[in-house]
Amino acid sequence: MTHTIPRLLGHPVGVRRVIDETPDTKSIVLDIPPELQEKFSYRPGQFLTVRIPSARTGSVARCYSLASSPHTDDELKVTVKRTADGYGSNWLCDNIVEGAQLHVLPPSGTFTPGDLTDDFLLFAAGSGITPVISILKSVLAQSKSHVALFYANRDDQSVIFDAELHRLRDTADGRLSVEHWLETDRGLPNATGLAEFARRFPGRDAYLCGPAPFMAAVRNMLSDIGMDRSRIHAEEFSSLSGDPFAPAAPLAATGNASTVVVRLDGESHTLSWPPTANLVDVLLDAGIDAPFSCREGECGSCMCALTAGTVDLGRIDALDPDDVVDGYILACQARPTSPTLEVDF
Incomplete structure (x- = not known):
């Protein structure tokens, strides 16, 4: 066989x-x-x-x-x-x-601005510059807005994209401000230095990426100077323990499956959703190109809005409390607890 x-x-x-x-x-x-x-x-x-x-x-x-x-x-x-x-x-x-x-896997993630025409406050340390420079370049190219970047590194040999940042600053007509913070010169970034930088650019959403201690320091500083939590956007990665590349096992038919209407990419799909399956597996089993990445409830790539019905949320580390209140779920975690449901991606 x-x-x-x-x-x-x-x-x-x-x-x-x-x-x-x-x-x-x-x-x-x-x-x-x-x-x-x-x-x-x-x-x-x-x-x-x-x-x-x-x-x-x-x-x-x-x-x-x-x-x-x-x-x-x-x-x-x-x-x-x-x-x-x-x-x-x-x-x-x-x-x-x-x-x-x-x-x-195709590109994914929620660390991305909804509007590139705003002014931005960016914080990066080490390789945390990678998503931040993508945002920075996009804002400069797509708008007349101003971007302020605080970038921390161990020493001048550790500065990733140093030449590119210099070129962008030289050609941005004053719309890009960059402060380099080198540990060899100034020690680790401290609350005073971070706050001095942030206060120069009030009223902006903040985007931050870097090692956990750096992120915690920036978050605490922004909270201390009065920035609302909804305006702080952080990118955090952790090593994945599972295999997001593994196809889901075929779903077993059950007599108590729920019915879910999923609206995705301008199309509506009506599917059977077994109580022991998550929604990502249901979509993949139906041949639908579902948005996902980690499949462990950590990245938020499969976040969607539950507009009707109820679910067991499962692990929701990637969701803020406000997201949960607003009805968002993670499709890789949620299991149905009502006979009918509706979900919007």
């Missing part, structure tokens, strides 16, 4: 070139084939989930932000910085060369 091996979710894409950004950071420029261009369209600040081979587990999945901008760059580029014990980052930096192939 022959068995069909389930096809991995995601897509194999080629590596067009590899760029040495700093001694411990590389950018990987991807060669997206024409038939996948629409699927790989993205918004500034989003990320790719990459499948990385592992001798111990077969593969691991890691998320890397796109440092390119859909408004200024023709190619997709992710930037990877080595971390001391980071299996994924070290494997990519050691093994990926021009002409190699990576298996990736």
Whole structure:
């Protein structure tokens, strides 16, 4: 008897070139084939989930932000910085060369502005610059707005995109302010220095990405100077324990399945939703291209609005309390608890 091996979710894409950004950071420029261009369209600040081979587990999945901008760059580029014990980052930096192939999920993530015409306050540390520079370039290209960037690094050799930031500042007609904070000169960023910078640019939404202690310091500072929580947007990644590339097991038919109407990409789908299944698996089982990434309730890529019915929310780490109050759920976690439901993506 022959068995069909389930096809991995995601897509194999080629590596067009590899760029040495700093001694411990590389950018990987991807060669997206024409038939996948629409699927790989993205918004500034989003990320790719990459499948990385592992001798111990077969593969691991890691998320890397796109440092390119859909408004200024023709190619997709992710930037990877080595971390001391980071299996994924070290494997990519050691093994990926021009002409190699990576298996990736389409762009995803919610760390992306809804309106590029506002003025922006950006905070980045280390490789946290990757989604931030995507937002920065997009705002400068698409509007006449001003962007203020606070960028912390260990030393001047650690500054990723240093030359590009200088070029952008020189050509932005005064619309880009950049403050570099180097640990070798000033120690770790402190509340006083962060607040002095933020107070120069009041009334703006803040976007921040970097190591956890840096993010906590910026969040605390912004709260201390009176910024409302709704105006603080943070990108946080954690290592994925599951395999988002694995196809879901076929759904078992049950007599007590709910009926859900899903509105996605301008189309409406009426589906049977078993009580033991999550909505992402239901959509994938029906052949519908569902938005997802981690499938663990951490990234928010599958966030959608429950407009009718009730669910068991499951793990909702990626949702703010206000999101829950407003009726948002995570499609990779929610299970139905009412006979009929309606969901909008």
